[in-house]
Amino acid sequence: MLPLPSFLFFVFFFIFSSIPTCLSEDDEAYTKCAPLQFPCGNNSYEIRYPFRVDVPDRPSYCSYPGYNLTCTKDGNLYADALSDNFIIQNITYSTNVLHVVDADFTSGGCPLPSRNSTIDSFTFSYINRVLRQKNVSNPAIDLFPFNYTNEVLNVTLYVSCTGPLTDLVISSYFLHELPCLTRGGNYAYFTLQPPTVSEGLAICSGPVIIPLLKSAANRLLGDGGANFGAVLESGFDVQWMVATKWCAECVSSGGRCGYDESNPIESTCFCRDGNQNAKCPSSALSAVASILLVCIVIFLSKFVKRTYVSNNKVEAFLKGYGSLASKRVSYSQLKKMTNSFKVKLGEGGYGGVFKEKLKDGRFVAVKVLNNSKGNGEEFINEVSSIGRTSHVNIVTLLGFCYEGSKRALIYEFMSNGSLEKFIYSNKSKGTKRILDWEKLFEIAVGIARGLEYLHRGCSTRILHFDIKPHNILLDDAFCPKISDFGLAKLCPKQESVVSMQDARGTIGYIAPEVYCRNFGGVSHKSDVYSYGMMVLEMVGGRKNIDAGVENTSEIYFPHWIYNHIALENSSALIGIVEEEKKEIVRKMVFVGLWCIQIDPTNRPSMSKVVEMLEGSVKSLEMPPKPFLSSHQ
Template structure:
């Protein structure tokens, strides 16, 4: 059933990882392999660029059967030395879920590497949730999502993460959940993408070893930065998910140096105080009672997820219980704080208590 290895490459190796050897040994896990000529042809010589990132560029393409695809062409100078490429194939090839983007193929010819995904016409969630205070419009597409849609996205991402953590044959920890990595189909159904930082591990293991901090500033769980905050586990994804949900709620980045009041600079603190004082949240676009209930539910869930100690965060199946349950059953969590003087907060009482993590860890198997 479970695969007893973690597919993560040695970061400090003097030699580049033998990607070809990995692919030969795991071809049964891999999607279709294309040559670079095929990649050029399907993208019409990289004519339509969809996006740019630290890994390289994404282009729109079309397969011979007419299906539209998104082709991620990795930069030849990509500092990961093949690690992210192999992680992506090893992780996503094990998944099959409506809220996980499908990897349809890949290409590797010397330094040329590309990954071919199903095309998501509405792009990333990032384009739709950050409001420009001056113009009151979304930064990119001038299209504001309604609360029903935001809530549907939050539930869909939670289902995808719950599947990665519990539903597929090997537990997968994503390590880079953020709005940029949540893609939206034509009906704004979300799919988790970009598994370059992910890690596979035995299902029976609850904690894991990592080499270096993994993730994006603003969404990285505290234990990934400083181990005294707790063990690294699937709860690290829960933290990132909570930060993302709070950005969806506030329709702004959680840290806003340009906030009107210094008390609003860190959004989780600001929104927590309003919850604690039973004040109206005053969130953009939440006018009806149903919308206010959805926004309040997402806020409470987000704050539970960003508890500093991973033991006090709910698992993703508990998150789904909270999102799909009654607002009256949710308790306001303790304020997330990094102060060591604050006593340990109580466990949430929205359902059965979150199971404590096993304390054992295991060594990472490197591919070289």
């Protein structure tokens, strides 16, 4: 810790350097990014960060890439990232909320919905494309520029039914008839339950999913659907996912939010005096006491809490696991083992991985964690979860190092690397998958057994939350081992739902309920979803979302694999002609599709997955089609 005189010098220097000059002109960026009134039709909207409209002399740094708003000739305001289906009616910056309505529902009367009106986070690629063009990326919000607020729920419609549904079907699925759409021999029904597939509903079109505010949905239930058209026209709320916290702090401090292309992850607050930080300093000497308090808080949190509290937390954890003491090595020992980290295998957001040979002839992989990983949470997650395990399909922790900011994990070395090297093919590059179908199936079963062990075989249930091909390692015999427990969470076996403050996982494999609680509670079924996505990728030899395919209907791969393999049994599309291999593929497809069901309660447990894989394909029921796309 700094001695007291040095600390006081630091505080007073910060105070006086933070007081802006009152006589200087306002900074150019601060002036150009002022809120503006944008007329569109009969309305006028306040436009400020993160949104952009096409007006003269408005720099790009006043908005976030991709959050463009457009006023059409008919006087309606649209967000490019939401497509032209949704008209913006109101913008509330205090809560980061857009109130929108589907353009098809603004003509009054009782419209017959022919498509989903959902916001499909899985197909949001607009902002991703904009960022790629600028060679920057913000993985925290790239895929999800907008999401529903907590006041929105989905209403499921079954329309154009060729006859009335039976009382049993109506009561089983909590259906209510829509009088205004029941005409000409056709019937229509709605429910607040998730969409489902049933023989009793086969006479209907749909399901069609419509998001509504909870108040509107309750109104729909209350009047028996009599005001269906007015309820649809009332719209719903979506929340933008960029600058949800720091921008409000910037504005409250007198600044204006902006964007820095050279550092897109960090916040940029344009201040009158040209300062660009997370927020603006106070502008009067009367605020000296507040500034002093802020300085003290910053000093304590940066130089004391991060240094000591984090260390104490990890050390307390390690003392609680006495059995791990024999696996601990010093940093000097670690450097000798790795020849000062010279043989590097790879690099990731967590840090680097190095290869070394021990004195007994064994090769090991050393994962050195970055010092930027907060208060040691990732280190604790890895050690506490994997330190409890002993299974042929879980990578083995051989040792670890923890000396202040020096943190490393020592694992058994997997000579064949990760699964993702072996399962993807690329027609344009002429590359094909390397492993045969029998080996792929063995790997899928091995991963399922490893997950079953994590969910049921340990004294405490372990939820991985990052199952993907990159985190499946293969030994010299291609035996799969689950690795990378940095996002794992421990919970008692009797708890079916766990609490989480933030979404975790990798885009493309994250279960819907992890980032939007409207889909259900987060549980071990979230790992099942990730496993299902990975199995479908193993079958198709491509990513589950691929914007580079020739046919846009194939972008969301689970739909393509359901239509062509699950329904039509067209295994020849992926080069399979032998009957035994067809059975393997069909079994993997059925299991994968069951695992990615939107409703977590419809997904099998990992124990059931193992049973399905080891059983006969004839005993497997046809899974429902995944309901993720708004373009069905």
